[in-house]
Amino acid sequence: MNSKHIALSCLLLLLACGKKDKKGPDEVVSGDIKQVTETSNGITYKIFTNIKLTTFKGILVMGSGNNEKQP
Numbered sequence: 001m002n003s004k005h006i007a008l009s010c011l012l013l014l015l016a017c018g019k020k021d022k023k024g025p026d027e028v029v030s031g032d033i034k035q036v037t038e039t040s041n042g043i044t045y046k047i048f049t050n051i052k053l054t055t056f057k058g059i060l061v062m063g064s065g066n067n068e069k070q071p
Contacts, residue, residue, distance in 0.1 A: 026038075029051065032050050032051055032052055033048055033049070033050060033051070034048070034049050034050075034051050035047070035048050036049075
């Protein structure tokens with residue numbers, strides 16, 4: 001009976017301490033353009049890059065997207 005309790009306790013411990021899946025950024029490649037969508041502190045960032053380029057130049061545009069007059 002004691003070994004059954006130990007086995008059950010180990011099983012419950014493994015289930016409780018199981019690996020948690022951390023979601024990373026979403027990546028979509030369409031032709032030469034790679035789109036990365038990442039959310040940080042409630043703000044969603046979408047970054048579009050050309051996969052053939054080794055150096056990047058660009059403009060970062062930020063806004064909530066919910067209101068044109070007060071982004």
